Amino acid sequence: MAEGMLSLSWNNHRATFCHILSTLREKERYTDVTVACDGKFYQVHKLVLSTCSEYFEKIFENTPCKHPVIVLKDVQTDELEALLSYMYEGAVSVAQNDLARLIKAAEVLRIKGLAVPDEPPLSESCSKRVTQSRNASDDRSSPHPKRRRREESNTSLQGAQTSTSPPASPRVSSFESEGETHHSTSRTQSDSRWMDQRSSEREDQSTDHPLDDRLGDHTATSRSSPTPPQVEVMVDETLVKEEMVDHVDNSQDDIVDSGMDYGSMGSDSRLDGSGGGEEDPSSQMLPNKFEPKINPSQGQAQQLPDAVVEALAGPSGMQGWLSGCEMPTGFSGLEGYSGGDGSQDVHPPPQGQPVSQSQAHQLVGLERTIAMGAGALTAARRTHRCPYCLYVTYYTTSLKKHIRTHTKEKPFVCSQCPFRTTQPENLRRHFYTHSGERPYACELCPFRATQKFSLQRHIWTQHR
DNA sequence: CAGCAGGGGGCGA
DNA sequence: CGCCCCCTGCTGG
Numbered sequence: 135m136a137e138g139m140l141s142l143s144w145n146n147h148r149a150t151f152c153h154i155l156s157t158l159r160e161k162e163r164y165t166d167v168t169v170a171c172d173g174k175f176y177q178v179h180k181l182v183l184s185t186c187s188e189y190f191e192k193i194f195e196n197t198p199c200k201h202p203v204i205v206l207k208d209v210q211t212d213e214l215e216a217l218l219s220y221m222y223e224g225a226v227s228v229a230q231n232d233l234a235r236l237i238k239a240a241e242v243l244r245i246k247g248l249a250v251p252d253e254p255p256l257s258e259s260c261s262k263r264v265t266q267s268r269n270a271s272d273d274r275s276s277p278h279p280k281r282r283r284r285e286e287s288n289t290s291l292q293g294a295q296t297s298t299s300p301p302a303s304p305r306v307s308s309f310e311s312e313g314e315t316h317h318s319t320s321r322t323q324s325d326s327r328w329m330d331q332r333s334s335e336r337e338d339q340s341t342d343h344p345l346d347d348r349l350g351d352h353t354a355t356s357r358s359s360p361t362p363p364q365v366e367v368m369v370d371e372t373l374v375k376e377e378m379v380d381h382v383d384n385s386q387d388d389i390v391d392s393g394m395d396y397g398s399m400g401s402d403s404r405l406d407g408s409g410g411g412e413e414d415p416s417s418q419m420l421p422n423k424f425e426p427k428i429n430p431s432q433g434q435a436q437q438l439p440d441a442v443v444e445a446l447a448g449p450s451g452m453q454g455w456l457s458g459c460e461m462p463t464g465f466s467g468l469e470g471y472s473g474g475d476g477s478q479d480v481h482p483p484p485q486g487q488p489v490s491q492s493q494a495h496q497l498v499g500l501e502r503t504i505a506m507g508a509g510a511l512t513a514a515r516r517t518h519r520c521p522y523c524l525y526v527t528y529y530t531t532s533l534k535k536h537i538r539t540h541t542k543e544k545p546f547v548c549s550q551c552p553f554r555t556t557q558p559e560n561l562r563r564h565f566y567t568h569s570g571e572r573p574y575a576c577e578l579c580p581f582r583a584t585q586k587f588s589l590q591r592h593i594w595t596q597h598r
Numbered sequence: 599c600a601g602c603a604g605g606g607g608g609c610g611a
Numbered sequence: 612c613g614c615c616c617c618c619t620g621c622t623g624g
Contacts, residue, residue, distance in 0.1 A: 525606095531612070532606055539605070553603090559614070560603065567602070581600090587617065588600065595599070 155182060156222045167194070168203040171214045175203075178218060186221040189244040206243075213239035220248065 158164055158179070165177035183190035193204060206214060213236055220226040220240075228236050240248035518533040519526045522540040527533050535557055538544065544554035546561040550568045555561050563585060566572065572582035574589035578597045583589040 527606075529607070532608085535605070555603075557605075559616090560605080562614085564603075583600080585602070586615095587619090588602080590617095592600075 171206045172211045174211050187243050187245050209239045
């Protein structure tokens with residue numbers, strides 16, 4: 135209440151907790167109960183079992199023993215393993231055929247969320263439908279299993295995963311893999327040391343929701359999870375329905391992902407790969423002389439086709455990208471573009487393709503451009519077209535710069551910090567932040583700026 | 599309001 | 612190709 139009160143919240147609390155629990159189980163740390171089943175022994179934690187099952191809770195209540203051994207008779211090992219995974223991770227993959235069995239076992243053990251509601255009805259008037267029961271808010275915080283069933287067609291994936299479901303390895307990976315944030319945090323880039331941290335923070339935040347859902351609904355994070363909850367079990371058999379929402383989410387994820395992956399590939403792997411070695415541009419302090427031109431030399435002629443090939447080859451890369459780029463405009467592709475470009479003379483499209491052939495041809499077209507040189511485009515007045523989007527320019531240099539925005543290639547590296555950029559000019563400008571130089575001085579006041587436009591803006595606003 | 603990065607245009611060597 | 616210019620947009624004080 136007091137003014138000074140701050141609310142501190144641990145965004146990843148659930149995920150972390152979950153992860154740690156799983157890890158503890160794997161390492162058999164702090165385990166205080168042994169579950170014996172069909173000749174196998176599982177070291178687990180009373181806390182977890184009793185949290186997830188009234189049955190176990192009761193047992194422990196009535197078993198003062200410090201490290202009891204519980205022998206399960208009517209449960210098979212694979213069922214138990216699945217249930218343990220479920221309890222520790224909040225989700226588990228199950229082959230459809232095994233679903234009934236699993237539920238039965240869950241019922242025997244009274245596993246919350248599987249066989250019994252994970253929370254007493256309480257006052258929640260919200261009629262609990264057999265399925266999701268819980269109202270939205272609850273839903274987020276508690277592990278109510280949803281059974282989701284992918285189409286049969288998924289079986290291969292599903293089967294594979296389900297068969298190996300029990301191992302409860304942590305899936306931090308699913309969060310890390312989102313990697314994309316990088317390029318979007320323009321602001322932080324100059325803050326060298328912080329960049330990584332910050333981006334990861336962002337990631338955490340951005341995945342906040344999925345994390346929240348983690349215990350109960352893994353759908354959001356299931357993609358890369360070792361034990362994807364393909365089939366999240368539900369109390370009711372009627373749940374065997376597809377949940378469009380999840381599908382949509384997934385598909386979106388996929389799209390986003392393709393975009394992201396693309397980006398991350400470029401900014402991470404590729405950068406590191408191509409520019410990593412050059413990170414050391416030891417002597418490029420000179421604002422004007424940026425030796426660091428890392429390896430822009432390789433030339434686009436090399437790079438481009440690669441990029442193109444990559445994009446084409448990628449499962450979703452190009453498509454995702456193109457769809458993101460072209461579709462939104464609603465143009466019918468080149469037509470619309472050339473018109474809008476006002477470059478009628480400029481742009482009698484090299485191939486004059488109508489939209490239909492557009493994408494592939496754009497790629498091919500550019501590739502050809504690169505391969506054959508500008509001469510091939512004489513008819514087009516030497517316009518240069520981006521293979522990734524509808525961008526067209528007269529200048530090859532502009533195109534190169536532009537393409538880097540797609541490939542995320544940033545060959546120009548600051549010697550003072552991790553900042554890297556696509557244009558030498560940007561690097562030069564950036565360097566002012568280190569050198570303190572402010573080349574643009576206001577004649578009317580002591581104000582100085584690092585960028586001309588900043589000075590102009592200053593004059594307009596201050597001395598107008 | 600200022601700092602700063604992204605990104606594109608344009609020109610001279 | 613290298614360099615400069617410009618506009619734009621975001622961010623933080």
